[in-house]
Amino acid sequence: MLVWRPTLLCSLLVLLLVSPSALAAPIKIGDIHPLTGRLAKHGLESHQGVIAAVAEVNEAGGVFGRQVELVSRDDQSLPDVAISRAEELCAREKVVGLTGGYEDSLVGAVSEVARKYQVPFVASASLQKELARHGNPFFFRVAGLQGFVEPLCDFLSERLRPQRLAILHAATPGATEFAADLERCLQPRGIPLRLGEKFRPGTPDFVPLIAKLATLPADVIVSGGFFSDHILLVRQLKAQRLSAKAYIGPWGVAYETFLEEMGEDAEYLYGTSAWMPGITLPGTEAASRAFVERCRRLFQREPSSTTMHGYTAARALLAAVEDVLRRGQPLTGANVRQALAGLDLLLPMERLSFDERGDPRSYRHVVVQVQGGRFVVVYPPERATGSAVYPAPPWKQRP
């Protein structure tokens, strides 16, 4: 017994020397997403991206030997719940940073809590320009409206050159700004807007709107609605036999699940994507493949662009935490914020660095078209994997 005691003590000492992290407290990262409620689909996908990022770091030994603990909360797709969950994460859980958020109403609510507690918040999906204009130094996001508007504006003006363009959009702040910015960009390029209409997301019937489109008749329809709106609108366009030369859905079309649900009706539709399995930033192919493999292993499903947004936001936060520890600084919200402001990270979705407002500097989508049941990049030319089929065949000529 007397022999065992010093042996045990020595073993413990060796363990501590070899792995000082063994007893170090984990680094707490807060994650807020709509895991239930109307935005659950997107929230769950983005949340999985955050889990994948944390798993990647922990599998590699953690951040400077310290494991990362993800503290997740469900905001139920409700801004008031998002506020209370963010308060809980900052005040009680003492997280060093927040990530997540889907849709501006939820992101805006969390960003104000982040400012109050001086805890940096890296939003995974947020578009509204106004949010970045509040001068909130603790707010960062990995997506931005210009990432959609610029490539679409170039594609429409350089390639499609529509005579009768219609822009429909959901009545959300981000989608409304998108429609206004796209129109503003196209007008000086000689492409006037013939019909602009706003609709409530989840509208049950688009037929009267389609009747208006038919009177033009619109040759190119840009629909700034969401996944579910495209499901209904495209089917009703088919039912009403309104064949536009191109239908472009910047949000919601470029998803494998969209193809699964729509089947052949998705053929020739255009979407935009910042990333999807097989479409990644040049030079990040290996990282992209590793991410896809990790998601398949963890969740038994293919990651989507939304999953990658969650991953990118979490990777930014983790890289900033690592930077703070590398400098030997205390892990405070202010120091993590400072590290985020100076971040420069090459990730599959984008080369991530933030401007003075917390917006990403080089977030840019590619334009894709559904051809033969898969997505083909048709714009910009340097990333194209095929040519656009334009005009799309009329509905009655399709099988």
Next chain:
Amino acid sequence: MWITALVSGIALGSFYSLIAMGFALIFGVTHAFNLAHGELVVLAGYVAYWLWKGWGLSLIFTFPVAVAALLCLCLILQRLFSLLREPLELNSIVMSFGLAILLQNGMLFAFSGDYRLIRAPALTEGIYVNGLSLTYGQLALVVLSLVAIGLLHLLMHHTYLGKALRATIQDREGAALAGINVRIMGLVAFGIGAVCIGLAGPLYGSIHYLYPAAGLQATLIAVTITIFAGVGRIRGLIVGGWLLGLAESAAVILLGSSWRELVSAVILIGLLVFRPRGILGREEG
């Protein structure tokens, strides 16, 4: 353009009345304000989706299974509601709110948060004449809602059971004093309501789309149409549905899509102020 809007308005209104039918009947007879109604419609849709996707069943054959599944579930619900004490309306709101959350999370667990769609290509085909179109989907909605309303009307006005149900809707205590077993009437109302929900669900999944939180919208539609119709007024359901559908379509054509909900809200408020007993309701005195 106007004819297309007219057809669309009537089809949409028929869709609304199909969703509202079960709610209106259950609320009228039992006074149970079932906030989980929309979730039940969506659940019936998921049952149909599961049969269609997993077992390759055609949409038409999913209806009987969805109806049977909802019958079982609604009879359990009726038992739960019957345990409630006064004030019945308030207590039923609280309980059904909990049920709605429970059902939403159950569906989220079972079917994930993804949007699901029952693809029935025949519903997007139709009759096309001189640029005008009537799809089989629209036709199915109108015919099915008219048949369902017609059958319900026959039941309510030409059978002894219907008379008993109407008596219970008008005055539960009076009906009980007259020897009508109001508990059995509640059971019947839940049973018929379940059939209506079982019919509406698969249609919801093929005309609209399914996701676990879609029930809220369906519940709002059901409550709105029931107010439009007036409690216990079966024919009013179809008239109310059509009025709302036509008003929404006209608003899109005349004012733009963003006015759709505002116009509906104005009509609803106007109706509550000027015709509180519903669109076909006769005022007292």
